[in-house]
Amino acid sequence: MKIVTISNWVLIGIYGLLVLYTLLGINRSGNDAAGRGMESGLVFFAALLLAGLIVLNILPYRATKIIALVVLALPALVGLYIAFGNYFELQKQRRNAAASEDGSAYFQDAGRQQIAAAIAAGDVTQLKTLLAKPLPSINEPGFQSKTLLDFAALTATKSDNPQLIMQCLDVLLEHGATFQIADSAHIPTQFQVCEPGSAELLTWFLNKGVDPNMVPRDGSPIIFKVMDLDVERLEKVQTLLDHGANPNAPAGSHEYAIRPFTSPLMYAAQRQSWAICELLLERGADPNYRTPGGDDLKKVLDEFEKPYSGPETMPVVYLNFKKKLTTKSTPKP
Structure with a gap:
C-alpha cells in the first residue's frame, strides 16, 4: 500500500x-x-x-x-x-x-486505381500506356458517382501544375471519356470544378464543346455557379460570355442558395460583385427583368443601399455600376 x-x-x-x-x-x-x-x-x-x-x-x-x-x-x-x-x-x-488524392477512394478495381494514380502524378506517358489496355468502361462511375474524368478535373483544381493534368484530361477524352454519363446521380464534370477551378480550366471545357448554357436537372446554368466562390469569378464569367453564355438565363427553381428564376445580373448584385454586374450589363443583361415572384434588380439594389446614409458613403465600385446602369436605362432620344 x-x-x-x-x-x-x-x-x-x-x-x-x-x-x-x-x-x-x-x-x-x-x-x-x-x-x-x-x-x-x-x-x-x-x-x-x-x-x-x-x-x-x-x-x-x-x-x-x-x-x-x-x-x-x-x-x-x-x-x-x-x-x-x-x-x-x-x-x-x-x-x-x-486516398482522395490518388483516387483509390473513388475506384475499387486495380485498373482504374492505377489510372487515377497516373493522373494524380501527372504522368501522361503512363496514362496512355494504361489506357491502351482493355478497360470495361472509361465512364463507369465509382464512389460518389465519380468518373476518371471527374477525378482528373478535380485534381487539376488542386494541382501545382494544372496544365499537365489538363493533358491527362485530353488523353481521357481521346479514349472516350465524356462530361456527362447516364447515372442520374452524376453531376456533369464542368459543374463539379467550375467553382474551385481556374478560368483556364473552364476555358478548356468550353473549347472541348461544353455548352455554356447547359442546365443540369433541377439546377441553374453554370454562369451562376462560377459566382459562388471568389476564385477568378470575373474572369470566369467573362470566359462564359465570350463562349456564348446567355447573360439573361434565369436560375432554376430548386436551388438552395439562389432565389427561383433570378437573373445572373440580380444574382451578381445580391453577391455585391459589382464588377461582374458591369460586365453583364455591357454584354446585354436586362436590368428590367422581373421574376415571376416579383423580384427585380431595383429591389436588390434598394436592399443594398439601406444601411448607407447617402451616395458619398457607398463603395466606389457600386457607384460606378449605378452610373452605367442609369446610362443604360435612360431611353435614347
Missing part, C-alpha cells in the same frame, strides 16, 4: 499545483466577469475534491486509499483515451485524404 499512498500524494500535489495556477490566473487581463465567476466556481469545487482526497489518503484503510487512487487516476485515463482517440482519428483522416 506504500506505493499506492505515495502515488496518491504525487497526484494530489500535481492537481494542487494546477488548482493554484488557475486561482492565480483568475484576475488576468482579458478575463471578463463571467469567466472569472466560472473559474472561481471550478477552483472551489476542485479544492473541495482535493480536500476529500487528502482525507481518504490519510485514513489508515486500504479501501480509502484505493478509492483515492481511482479518483485521481480517472482524469489521466480519460485524457489518454481522448488522446488515443484523436490520434487514430487523425490517422484515419490522413489515410482518407491520401
